[in-house]
Every structure is written in structure tokens, then in C-alpha cells.
Amino acid sequence: MRTFAGVEDEDKWLAEGIAGIQHNAFFMHRALDANNLREVLKYSVLMLSELRTSKLSPQKYYDLYMRAFDQLRQLEIFFKDESRHGLPVVDLYELVQHAGNILPRTYLLCTVGSVYIKSKQAPSKDVLKDLVEMCRGVQHPIRGLFLRSYLAQVSRDKLPEIGSDYEGDANTVMDAVEFVLQNFTEMNKLWVRVQQQGPGTVREKQEKERNELRDLVGKNLHVLGQIEGVDLEMYKETVLPRVVEQIVNCKDELAQYYLMECIIQVFPDEYHLQTLDTLLAACTQLMPTVDTKIVLTQLMDRLSNYAASSSDVLHEFLQVEAFAKLSNAIGKVIETQLEMPIVGAMTLFVSLLTFTLRVHPDRLDYVDQVLGACVVKLSSVPKLEDARAMKQVVALLSAPLEKYNDIVTALTLSNYPRVMDHLDDGTNKVMAMLIIQSIMKNDSCISTADKVEVLFELIKGLIKDLDGTNTEELDEEDFQEEQNSVARLIHMLDNEEPEEMLKIICVVRKHLMTGGPRRLPFTVPPLVFSALRLVRQLESQDGDIAGEDVPATPRAVFQILNQTIEVLSSVPCPELALRLYLQCAEAASDCDLEPVAYELFTQAFILYEEEIADSKEQVTAIHLIVGTLQRINVFGVENRDTLTHKATGYSARLLKKPDQCRAVYACSHLFWVDDLDGIKDGERALLCLRRALRIANAAQQMANATRGNSGPVTLFVEILNKYIYFFEKGNPHITPSDIQSLVELINNEMQSDNGNTTIHSDPFFTSTLRYIRFQKQKGGLMGEKYDPIKL
């Protein structure tokens, strides 16, 4: 039993030990030079006696051991040369056994044994058997371990492997294996016993010391892996079962963990595949404190890499039913290790899933199975709160997305949504965003209503407020990013078949309507435009297509559109709603649906009158109303008159005079459409221009009154340009003299400004005049038209 001492004490003892070795080695060397066998043996024994100490920690003992080891090499050279000491090796082997203490005796025996085997005077296997038995005499854990380690080192190149100089009979490989196995088994037993009882902090030190020794034991497994002639058969029947037996029986946590890892790393992957039953059975029999998940994960990782190495290998996996076995083993481990925290179980599932995706990517049933097992485990805990476990679940859910690059595949996994249900709301949204990002990155298209339904269920955390969440708490930027992602997603939902597309739109609408006023402004527009694209598609096809629930007709779509835009009033966002109504109105016009178009315009006008009060917004709204109305040709005379009358009325009642002026002259275009059968009411067009002119005058007077000088002539020049426009188009009510008078009016306005401005020219006016001159010079009909105008 080693007493626990301070480091200084140990250093002192080590120094003493080293001094002892050096001292005796000196004399041993003298004897070697003199070929004095007797003296050589005497001093070598004395030297080796230093290794009998029980005061040193493994690290320090190793130091001592290495010095002795170096000396023993010299000794071996001496032993080998019979001419120097005169004894046949057989006799030498006999002689050294007379050494007094067992430790030096056995070291010497191993050294001579090495020479003996090399001499080939006895079969390697016999000598080795003898030596490995002899080592039993040393039962002190550290001394025994190093002794056996020495034996392993000197015997390494003398094993009776196939193709070596020491190859024996038909059983030769078995003999080699047997020797190594025996040494391994004994070394492990010794290693386990290095452990001692003691208080907590001391135990950590012990663990550290034990770990320092572990490679001595592990080395044997490396050797087993390298023996020539050990094939799969022998590995399966002999090597692995014996090793596993020792691992399980030693009941030592440290040893079990280390040795299982060793096996996985040392032996080839194809062996592991063929011995899965044995390996996995061993895993389930380990001590409960052993971190089996790391072992299993390592195994699965190696097998995954193996599968990736070549395509032929795959059928082996199927043949041995690798997936089923791993799946069962993991299930068992999770079941039996009750104290395993949830994060551990999740980590195991992630490893298994990674394995499955790499080895059997086409087996969606396997993937679903793994997710299913995960669901069962998650259901057994009341609520998932551990952040690390949550992270593992996210990794679990992300893996199929990354692997398949196609969300549709992930959507077919029945357990996928069930796993997501177990996430907390925050993580659920993170996962939902990952799903959307995957779709966008891969440019995926989701093309059936069923899949859309599943998808929107998955991302429901983004679509609506889940129980317990409060959107008020959410960061504004994050919220916008989320909603914009959902908006973009809507454009990835598409089907060429109008019937199916309509179903998709209905499903999406159903979900979006649960979003609440904060979300609707983001999500409604993409839905609307998606529907408008469908309308255009329907229009371009011949005939209606009757669907099951909702027949796919433009009219049906407009009904849905109307109801959808209506919902925006709950937000409220009238400006957006107005724009959407106008877009739909134009689309309805293209479909020849006059009542629908009229209804949509009515809605837009109501919004303008009742909800839009901001002056700037009003101006934009008027532009949109007039611009849209100008293009629409579906209305009969009465309807058109009603709407244009309203529009011009709004224009004239805008707050600022310049805005009024511009809106009114824009309305002139409502009465003149340049198409073949477009309206061409020259008189009413001109009326608008004159009204605009009056407003411009009023604006000038106001400027005079308030500021003491006239405002810029811009409005007049704009109106002049409009006069020119209609003049060129052939409006009979506009004469060259009208244009002439306007030009003179503008000149006057500019000159009356002379008092305080130095600007004598207005570039807009100048370029307009230049344009008129250009047209005059054109000649032909246009030149003729302009001829009366003198500048």
C-alpha cells in the first residue's frame, strides 16, 4: 500500500532510485566490459531492485523504469553474444531464475527469454507462455503493470505471427493471440487494482494517476489489431469475446470506458459492423456511471465514415441490420440508465440520426423512427427546460433539412411536427426560421395544399401568438424579420394547376388570419399578389375549371381577395388596403368583371374619404386612384362617370394648392385615353386644364399676398406641357392660340417678378419652348400644326 506523501518526498525517492540505478549500472558496465557473467548478474539484480519500490506515483515510476529499460537493452546484447559469457542460452535461462527476488528475476528472465526466442532453440509460443505465467508472481499493481509492459515490449517482434521468423504450426496465430490476450487480461486486473479508497480530492488524483497508466493496457489491443493472420473470423470468435469479457467483468468505470473506446479506434470498421451484436451487448452491460453515449457516438461516427468511403459497403450495413441493432441498443441504454439527463438522451438521438442520414439517406422510415423514439422520450419529461437539451433537439430537427435540401422530404416525416411540439415557444420560432431559411436557400417549392398545411403547422410560432407568448415583448426588428420571412415564404408555395393553387391560397389564408393585427400588414400583401397571379393565369386559360370545394374561377378568387383585404381594417392600415383594392380592381377589369371592379373601387374610395387624413398620403392616394382609373376600360358610361366625378372632386379638395393643381390636370387624362376605342372627350379634358389654370392663378395670388412676390412659374409650365400634349393628340378644343396665350402668360409672370429676383429664365420653360421649336422644325403634319405658334 503506497502511503500518500508530498511531492518533495517523491522527488527525493525518485532521485534516490535513479542514483541507485546509475550506481549499479556503472558496475554492471564494468562487468560487461570484462565479460564477467557472474558480476554482470549480480549488479543487474541490484540495479533492478530499485524497481521494487512502492513509494512512487506512476509518472515517477515510469521515469525510473525507463532508465532500467535502457540498461536492459545493453544487457540483452551481452546475453545474445555467447562468445562473451560462454553459456548457451538455455542454461542462461536456467541460471537467471536463481536471482533472489522475484521482480529482478522476472525482468532478467524476460530479457533472456527474448534472446532465447531469437535463437530459435525453442518455439516462440512456449517461451512466451512460460514468461507470461512467471509474471503472475508480481501482484503489486504498478510494479506488475510495468513488468508486463516490459514483456509486451520485448515480445512484440517475436510473436509467432504468420510470415514472421517465429511462425509455428497451424495454430500459430492462435498462440500469438492467446499470449497477448493473457497479458492484456492480467494487466487490466492489475490496473483496476491501482484504485484505492480515500477522500474526494485524493480520488481525483488517483483517477489522474490511473489515466497515466492506461496506455500500457491499451497497447495490447493495438498489438492484437496488428497481428498478421488475425482475420474477421478469429476476431469475432476469440479476440473480441475475450476482450469484452474482461471489460465487463472488471466492473471498473475507468477501464470500461477507455477500453471500449480503444476497441472502436483500433480495430477496422468492417469488423465492427460484423460484430455489432457483441459490441452493443457489451455497451448495455457496462457500469451505469460509464458515459456510454460517447462510446456509442464514436462507434456510429466511425461506421458513418465507413459507409461514406465506398458505395459497395452499404449492402453490408443492410445485411447486418446495423440500424435496427443500433437503434435498439440506444433505446436500451436510455431505458436502463435512468439518471441520464434528457440532454444525454437527445445527444444519442442526434448521433443516431446523423448515422442514419449518412448511411441510409433514402430510408425515410428509419429517419422517422428515430424521431419517433425521440418523441417518446420527450413525452416522458413534463417540460423541456434544459437549454442544452433544447439545442440538441434543434440539431436533431435541422439535420434532415440540411441533408435533404428539400423541405418537402422533411414534411413527410410524421414525427417531425411532434418533436417540434416539445420545444418551448422561443426555440420553436428559432426552428421555424431555420425551416424557412432552408426553403429559401434551396429555392424549394411546396406545391400541394396538404404539404402547405403541414408546413404552416410547423411554423405556427411565427404565424400566430402561441399560448403564453406575448408579442408585445418581442424586439421590433426581430419581429419584422420574422414576418418578412413568412411573407417571402408565401412566394415559394406554387402549383401550376389552378385548382391546387387555389386550395393552397385558401390554406395559407386560413392560417394567416389567426395572426392578429400586428402580423397582417406583413402577410396579407404577398397573399394578395399570389392570388392575383392565379387570377391572371385563370384568365389566360380557356374556360373555367370546376374544383371540389371552391371552383377555380376569377370571381371566386376576387371574393377571397375582397374578404382578405377587408381584414386589414382591423389593424388598421387604410393606405395599404387602398393600394391593394386598386391592384385588384385593375385585375378585375382585365377579367371583364365590371361589378367586381366597381365594388373594389368603391371600397378604395370609402377608405380615402373616411380613413386617409394625412395630406401627403392623400396626394399619393389620388395619384394611384387616377392612374388606375385612367387605365380601366371595363366600365360602362354611368359607372365611369360616377367614379371620375368622385376622383376629380377629391383632386380639387386637396389641401395645398399646388397639389390640387397637379391632381386636377392629371384628371384630364381620365377623359382622354389614347387607345383605339378609348374615350376621347376633348372638351372635358380641356375643362380640367382650365380649372388647373385657375388654381395655379390662385396659388400665385396667395404667394403675392403672403410673401410679397410671385411663386415660381412651374405650375403654369406644367399646364402648358399638358396643353401641348392634348394639342398633339388632336384634341379639337385646343387651338394654337390657346398655347400662344399660355406662353405669353408665363412670360408675363416671369417678368412681373423682376423686382427682386435675378432669375430671368426658368429651365423648364426654356426646354419646353425648345421642344415647341423642335416640333415646328419637324415639318410634315406636326410642323403644320405648330406653325401658327410664334415664339
Next chain:
Amino acid sequence: MVLVLALGDLHVPHRAADLPPKFKSMLVPGKIQHIICTGNLCIKEIHDYLKTICPDLHIVRGEFDEDARYPESKTLTIGQFKLGLCHGHQVIPWGDLDSLAMLQRQLDVDILVTGHTHQFTAYKHEGGVVINPGSATGAYSSINQDVNPSFVLMDIDGLRVTIYVYELIDGEVKVDKIEFKKTSTTNPAP
């Protein structure tokens, strides 16, 4: 040689998920000196993305833009050319070239860039050139039934500007070019 990118009417995310990948791979940061944008991005994300391509970004307000602070119109000088920028929903009738020519005279510019119709046009008239880069995402338009994604790259070199239009037709990027030369310098004598 000054490269100016003109684009607009992306309508992200209202009408489109993103720019076409083929366009995105062409728009490499650091190659372009100015960006002029006709509006209707519609969200800040797109604004930020455009800024990464070129920090000198000029943009005007489209009717669906999220940011209401963009101006209704803008003028700027690049080399020998004066450029004007306006979304175009303010000019009625929409897309009418004569009305746009009027706006060009009003802004007193050599090149007027407008959008709204989602239809590429380059129209030379007495007062200069009117360019519409179309919709960079090929977004739905009530005005234009058949929209292909498109944008314009202008190469301004002295008194000459070469206008390249990039259109994505059936999955392939097609390029066309038009040249325009000014007859005199813009800047008045000091």
C-alpha cells in the same frame, strides 16, 4: 468609365421572395460606383443589401415602400450627365412617354430614370433619354402582363453613355445595349 446600376420595383417581400440568383451573382460589391433605384424595394433588408453592393445609393419613393422618408424625386450629376430619378406612379398616364418627357424637362436632366411599369424601356427623344430598368425580380404588375426580371447598367464615359440592359428570359440572362451621346457639356461656364 463610371458604372451606374439602375434598378427597382423589386417588391420584396410583397410580390417576390428575392432577386433571381443569376442576378445576385452578377451584382458583386466594389464594381459599381453608383446605384440609382426607382423605388418599391420594399423593405429595409433590400436597402441594406443594395448598400453592400455600392454605398452610394440614391433612391426615391415607390408607393409600396416601407420607408416613407425617401424623396418623391431626385436629381444628381455623374460626370457630364445630369440624371433624374422618380418612381413614376406620380406621372399620369403611367408609362406614357410624352408625360415622362415633360417630367424630364421639368427636372432639367439628360437622363430620366423611372419605374412602376415593370417594363424595360429606353426612349430617346428631343430632350434626352428616358430609361425604365423594369422590375429586378420580375414582380407582378397590373400594368404589364408579361414581366421578365431586368435591370440596367450604365457606363458613363465623357459625353457618351452606354446603356446595358440585362433581362432574365426563360432562365437565361440576355444582354442588350444602347448608346447615347450628348451634344454639349452640362456644366455652364463659370
